[in-house]
Amino acid sequence: MKTTFLTGIIFIVFFAPTNAQFISEGTDILHTDRKVGIGNETPGFKLDVYDNSGTDVVGKFETNEGFIAIAAAGNSTINPTYGNYISSHITDVFTYKDLGLKTAPGVPQFLLKTNGNVGIGVDPGFKLDVYDNSGTDVVAKFKTNDGFIAVAAAGSSTINPTYGNYISSFNANNTYKDLGLKTAPGVPQFLLKTNGNVGIGVDPGIKLDVYENSGTDVVAKFKTNDGFIAVAAAGSSTINPTYGNYISSFNANNTYKDLGLKTAPGVPQLVLKTTGNVGIGTVNPGNFRLAVNGQIRAKEIKVEANWSDFVFEDDYNLRPLADVEAFILANKHLPDIPSAVEVEENGVNLGEIGSKLLQKIEELTLYTIGQEKRIKQQEKRIKQLEEKIRQANSRD
Numbered sequence: 001m002k003t004t005f006l007t008g009i010i011f012i013v014f015f016a017p018t019n020a021q022f023i024s025e026g027t028d029i030l031h032t033d034r035k036v037g038i039g040n041e042t043p044g045f046k047l048d049v050y051d052n053s054g055t056d057v058v059g060k061f062e063t064n065e066g067f068i069a070i071a072a073a074g075n076s077t078i079n080p081t082y083g084n085y086i087s088s089h090i091t092d093v094f095t096y097k098d099l100g101l102k103t104a105p106g107v108p109q110f111l112l113k114t115n116g117n118v119g120i121g122v123d124p125g126f127k128l129d130v131y132d133n134s135g136t137d138v139v140a141k142f143k144t145n146d147g148f149i150a151v152a153a154a155g156s157s158t159i160n161p162t163y164g165n166y167i168s169s170f171n172a173n174n175t176y177k178d179l180g181l182k183t184a185p186g187v188p189q190f191l192l193k194t195n196g197n198v199g200i201g202v203d204p205g206i207k208l209d210v211y212e213n214s215g216t217d218v219v220a221k222f223k224t225n226d227g228f229i230a231v232a233a234a235g236s237s238t239i240n241p242t243y244g245n246y247i248s249s250f251n252a253n254n255t256y257k258d259l260g261l262k263t264a265p266g267v268p269q270l271v272l273k274t275t276g277n278v279g280i281g282t283v284n285p286g287n288f289r290l291a292v293n294g295q296i297r298a299k300e301i302k303v304e305a306n307w308s309d310f311v312f313e314d315d316y317n318l319r320p321l322a323d324v325e326a327f328i329l330a331n332k333h334l335p336d337i338p339s340a341v342e343v344e345e346n347g348v349n350l351g352e353i354g355s356k357l358l359q360k361i362e363e364l365t366l367y368t369i370g371q372e373k374r375i376k377q378q379e380k381r382i383k384q385l386e387e388k389i390r391q392a393n394s395r396d
Contacts, residue, residue: 054078056085066090066097135159137166147171149179215239217246227251229259258283305351308359311366318366334360 037043039050039058049070051058056071056078069087073079088099100108110120117124120140122131130151132139137152137159150168154160169179180188190200197204200220202211210231212219217232217239230248234241249259260268260283271279279285281293310316319327324335333339336356338348 052076056082064091068099137163145172147177213237217243225252227257301350303351303354305355308355308362311359311362318363321367336360 031037035043035046035048037048037050039052040048049058051072054076056073057069058072059070061068066089069089071077071079071082071087072084073082086099088097089095090097096114098114099112101110102108107123110118111123112118113124117126118128120128120130121133122129130139132153135157137154138150139153140151142149142151147170150170152158152160152163152168153165154163167179169177171177176194178194179192181190182188187203190198191203192198193204197206198208200208200210201213202209210219212233215237217234218230219233220231222229222231227250230250232238232240232243232248233245234243247259249257251257256274258274259272261270262268267283269281271283271285273279273285277285277287277289277291279291279293282291285291311318319335327335331339336359338346338353
C-alpha cells in the first residue's frame with residue numbers, strides 16, 4: 001500500500017486588538033493605540049518623546065550636512081532659562097546654522113538667521129524683515145477679535161503707491177479705528193484719531209494736542225544738532241507759573257539763542273533777539289526795543305516822554321524873535337529841532353520830537369500872547385492920539 005504525505009508550511013497569524021501594546025525589544029519605544037512613545041510608556045500624542053537625562057535636546061533630525069534639534073528646557077536641563085526651542089546646526093555640532101520654515105517650494109517663507117534677524121518672505125537684513133511681492137500694500141497684519149493693525153509698504157507695484165508707507169488700524173468690521181502707541185500701562189502715550197487729530201499724552205481735541213503732567217514747563221522740544229526750540233505751557237503746577245506760556249530758543253550749549261518767525265523764504269520776517277530787542281523786516285534791530293523796516297499803521301500809539309510845560313515857568317528864557325530869525329537864517333531849521341539831514345541819518349525819537357514840537361508851539365503861544373498885548377497897547381495909544389487930534393481940530 002502506498003501512502004501519500006502532504007508536505008507544507010503552516011502559517012499562524014495573530015491579530016492583535018487596536019489597543020494592544022508592543023515594546024520593541026532592547027529599546028524604549030512603545031507602540032500603543034496608534035500612538036508612539038519614545039521614553040514614555042503612556043504616550044498621549046501620535047509621537048510622544050521624553051528624555052529624563054537632564055539635557056535640553058529630546059529629538060534630533062540629522063543629515064550629512066547638519067541637524068535640527070528639538071529641546072524642552074526645564075529646571076533639570078542645561079539651559080532652563082531659555083525655555084523650549086528648536087535649533088539648527090551644521091555637522092560639527094557646535095556651530096549654529098540658519099533655520100527656515102517652508103510651506104512651498106523655493107527659499108523658506110520664514111527664516112531665522114544665526115545673527116538673530118528674522119525674515120518673512122525675504123533673507124533678512126534687520127531684526128525683522130518682511131517682504132510681500134503680491135503687489136498689495138499690506139505686508140503684515142496683527143489681529144484680534146476686536147480688529148487688526150496693518151503694516152503697509154506702498155510702492156510703484158502696490159495698490160496705493162501715492163500713499164507711501166503706512167500703518168493702519170481697523171475694528172472687527174474692517175472700519176478704520178484710532179491707532180495708539182504705548183510704552184507704559186494706561187492710555188496710549190501717542191494717539192492718532194480717525195479724524196486726523198494727534199495726541200501726545202492726551203486724547204486730542206485738535207490736530208496736535210500735547211499734554212505733560214510732570215510739573216515742568218516744557219511740553220515739546222524741536223531739536224537739531226545746532227540747538228532746539230522749546231514750547232512751554234506754564235501753570236500753577238509748573239516750575240515758572242508766573243511766566244505764562246512761552247516759546248524759547250537755545251543753541252547746542254543750552255544757551256538762549258535768537259528766535260525768528262518766517263512766512264516766506266529768506267531771513268525771518270520777525271526776530272526776537274536775546275537782548276529782548278525785536279526786529280520786523282530786519283534781523284538787526286540794534287539798540288532799539290522795536291525796529292521796523294517798513295510802514296506802520298495803528299489806530300493809537302502811546303508814547304511816554306518828558307513834556308514841555310516848563311516853557312510856561314516864570315524863569316523860562318524865551319528867545320527874542322530876532323534871535324530866532326538869526327538862527328533860522330544861519331541853520332535853516334528851528335532852534336532845538338533836528339535838521340533834515342539829521343532826521344534822514346538817525347530818524348527821530350517820537351517822544352522827544354513830540355516834546356520839542358510842543359515846546360515850539362508853547363513858545364509860539366507866548367510870542368502870540370506878547371504880540372497881542374503889544375497890539376492892545378498900541379490900539380489904546382492910537383485911540384488916545386486920535387482923541388487928542390479930534391480935540392485939537394475941534395478947537396480950531
